[in-house]
Amino acid sequence: MTNASPPTITLSNLDHLWFQVAGTTCNLTCQHCFISCSPKNKSFGFLSLEEVERRLNESIKMGVKEYFFTGGEPFLNPQLTAILQLTLQYGPATVLTNGTVLKEEWLEVLRAAEDASLYTLEIRISIDGFSPETNDPIRGEGTFARAMKGVKTFVDFGFLPIITIARTWPDEEEQEIVNRFVEMLKETGYFRPRLKILPTLQIGAEEERTRGYFESERVTREMLNDFDQTQLICEHSRIVTDRGVHVCPILIELPQALLASSLADSNGGFALSEGACFTCYQYGAICSNPSSSSAIREAKPRA
Amino acid sequence: MTATSGKIRIACFGGIYNNYLALQAAIHDAQCRGVDALYCLGDMGAFGPHPNRVFPLLSEHAVQCVQGNYDDSIGNSLDDCQCGYTDPRDNHFAQISYDYTLANTSQVNREFLRSLPGSIRLEVAGKRVLLCHGSPRKTNEFLWESTTSTHFLERLADEYAADVIVVTHTGIKWRRKLSCGRHFVNVGCLGRPENDGQTNVWYAILEFDSSHGCQIEFVPVVYDYRRLAQEMRQQKLPLEFVAAVETGWWTTCLEVLPGKERRAGQY
Numbered sequence: 082m083t084n085a086s087p088p089t090i091t092l093s094n095l096d097h098l099w100f101q102v103a104g105t106t107c108n109l110t111c112q113h114c115f116i117s118c119s120p121k122n123k124s125f126g127f128l129s130l131e132e133v134e135r136r137l138n139e140s141i142k143m144g145v146k147e148y149f150f151t152g153g154e155p156f157l158n159p160q161l162t163a164i165l166q167l168t169l170q171y172g173p174a175t176v177l178t179n180g181t182v183l184k185e186e187w188l189e190v191l192r193a194a195e196d197a198s199l200y201t202l203e204i205r206i207s208i209d210g211f212s213p214e215t216n217d218p219i220r221g222e223g224t225f226a227r228a229m230k231g232v233k234t235f236v237d238f239g240f241l242p243i244i245t246i247a248r249t250w251p252d253e254e255e256q257e258i259v260n261r262f263v264e265m266l267k268e269t270g271y272f273r274p275r276l277k278i279l280p281t282l283q284i285g286a287e288e289e290r291t292r293g294y295f296e297s298e299r300v301t302r303e304m305l306n307d308f309d310q311t312q313l314i315c316e317h318s319r320i321v322t323d324r325g326v327h328v329c330p331i332l333i334e335l336p337q338a339l340l341a342s343s344l345a346d347s348n349g350g351f352a353l354s355e356g357a358c359f360t361c362y363q364y365g366a367i368c369s370n371p372s373s374s375s376a377i378r379e380a381k382p383r384a
Numbered sequence: 385m386t387a388t389s390g391k392i393r394i395a396c397f398g399g400i401y402n403n404y405l406a407l408q409a410a411i412h413d414a415q416c417r418g419v420d421a422l423y424c425l426g427d428m429g430a431f432g433p434h435p436n437r438v439f440p441l442l443s444e445h446a447v448q449c450v451q452g453n454y455d456d457s458i459g460n461s462l463d464d465c466q467c468g469y470t471d472p473r474d475n476h477f478a479q480i481s482y483d484y485t486l487a488n489t490s491q492v493n494r495e496f497l498r499s500l501p502g503s504i505r506l507e508v509a510g511k512r513v514l515l516c517h518g519s520p521r522k523t524n525e526f527l528w529e530s531t532t533s534t535h536f537l538e539r540l541a542d543e544y545a546a547d548v549i550v551v552t553h554t555g556i557k558w559r560r561k562l563s564c565g566r567h568f569v570n571v572g573c574l575g576r577p578e579n580d581g582q583t584n585v586w587y588a589i590l591e592f593d594s595s596h597g598c599q600i601e602f603v604p605v606v607y608d609y610r611r612l613a614q615e616m617r618q619q620k621l622p623l624e625f626v627a628a629v630e631t632g633w634w635t636t637c638l639e640v641l642p643g644k645e646r647r648a649g650q651y
Contacts, residue, residue: 094521094539096536140535141535142535143535143539144533144535144536144538144539144540145533145535145536146531146532146533146536147531147533171533171535172533172534172535172536173530173531173532173533173642195644199529199530200530200531200533200644201530201531201642201643201644201645202643203642203643204643239647240643241643241646241647273638273646273651275639275646311522366470370642371470371471371639371640
């Protein structure tokens, strides 16, 4: 069964502008990465300060509300602190990091930049287990200790990082796992931990780790009846890479997801033809800072 | 509304959250300051005790009201408050106060809530004023100071053809000047203190005159919070809510706060 005519979503307002600021380069090689980032994956390149500045200026007339920076590992981009300093003059910024490549002098700069700004600088740190035994098989040997050191460094500099956790456990274990995370973070000295739990996306490395999407896992037109479309990232976001403007941070490798070279021209419709669109539909708001729903939205039966 | 005698002043109240004691104090304060009209931006219920005590005050003092997400929910007996929380602990506490408020709001008052408009437009001294609950485009959108860029607000002012946009929903006051003498203001709320360790709450007075445009003043309201806390205990509302009233620090609904606003609080 194929999804012959998937529903199309057009951009209503460009609220969230994302930057693939470190391309696909990462110091880690996580088993569940949906774009298979690694030290050797150079398929997308770094964005320069000048390119980000050009896009920030372009974003003013679009009325962008918030900016997000992802990779790869953003802190591998040597211009990242300068980029965040600049962005905080335009609006709120969020950076998604693995927390393992920090230097204290960068955090001093970022603390001063946030203090001088009207806007918040949110730090999202990815950790996938509350212990080396649960985290390291997914993120790599020794990464739990290194990421927790990163959490402590951000906390010491007055940030309240959002610990971002991919859900790699059965639903019935969720509460217990969340409790263990909170306990572990408090023991480390992070006394009011913020958590965001994300569904995994069955593409990239995760497709090898578990499975890809079934053909039945697609969004259909009837599933959008009475559905709040603002829950879908492509309804209010775009992402800039070194190739141009793409529909969302998850599908950058898909040829049809590259929409235009300018933000203004990237508001056309996008067909929700991918399995990842199904996950986005099921959980909602998977890329924004507040936690997405833990309850799966039940897909209505297909015609 | 036209400025026939110079200045026009309107008082704008944010969410009341059943805090009829703060509402009473705010109405009295605004009347003493000689305002021309009273408005409330919605969310009459939640959090506090005795929901029905809010409504006679609104009616007796001709407070014109916008419908908030809570009012839509209570008015239509929905399952939850539509506050827009995503964290399980936030939702747990929100549900306790929602179930209490729904069970204790009379049919007549539910009808009143159901009848309220989603926004109110005014023309005051040549300025186009838009009163709404969360944002002009979505009733339960949170517009926090630290996560709302100025050019986003400019876009809202353009799209909704407004010189002054007035909202509540977050519970923390802030304002920003926009281009062409336009303004955005979040008036905070009357329902609970704003997570600053103080027990007072806030409302805003907007003053218009044709030569100076719009001036915005935030007004602190001191009220009998000890009595409110006592009544909340008597109604067996969560002690976490009582603590927020008595200390001025939020103990619940924390996960929706952006980093900057969260850091300013104690929890």
